[in-house]
Amino acid sequence: MSAPSPMPDSGSPAFSWPTRVYWEDTDAGGVVYHAQYVAFMERARSEWLRAHGHGQSTLQEAHGTLFAVRAMRIDFRSPARLDDALEVEVVLRECRRASAVFVQRIRRDGVLLVDAEVRVAALGTADFRPRALPDALYTQLKSLETSAE
Numbered sequence: 001m002s003a004p005s006p007m008p009d010s011g012s013p014a015f016s017w018p019t020r021v022y023w024e025d026t027d028a029g030g031v032v033y034h035a036q037y038v039a040f041m042e043r044a045r046s047e048w049l050r051a052h053g054h055g056q057s058t059l060q061e062a063h064g065t066l067f068a069v070r071a072m073r074i075d076f077r078s079p080a081r082l083d084d085a086l087e088v089e090v091v092l093r094e095c096r097r098a099s100a101v102f103v104q105r106i107r108r109d110g111v112l113l114v115d116a117e118v119r120v121a122a123l124g125t126a127d128f129r130p131r132a133l134p135d136a137l138y139t140q141l142k143s144l145e146t147s148a149e
Helices: 034-051 056-063 135-143
Strands: 005-009 012-020 065-076 085-095 099-108 111-124
Touching: 012 034, 034 056, 034 065, 034 085, 034 099, 034 111, 056 065, 085 135
Parallel strands: none
Antiparallel strands: 005 012, 012 085, 065 111, 085 099, 099 111
């Protein structure tokens, strides 16, 4: 598998994180269990943040902030199976003062298997209550917005 990379999609650059399907990801028939796609997308969003200089520990230590999923819409189009090499794409569609919306897609050999819209809320690490992003972090994330359908 290759390292994460920008991946074109409908003319927009998308961050892409490679993963492989293992036994623990599947049901008895070797098909990826539906909840596992959520884990694949979570890892890809975390790596997207890390690629932009904000690993989870950096967000907490430097900004007193963490992100929690607030809402998710997922369309399951085709199943992934044991040993499949997948690409999990991440595009930041909208950054607001205390939340962000990501568009994510999971593909196998270019074929769309799953697409999702994920809204995350910014929370303070001390109290887990909603909070505005620090100005520097907001400005950087806002600059990374890309329109994605």
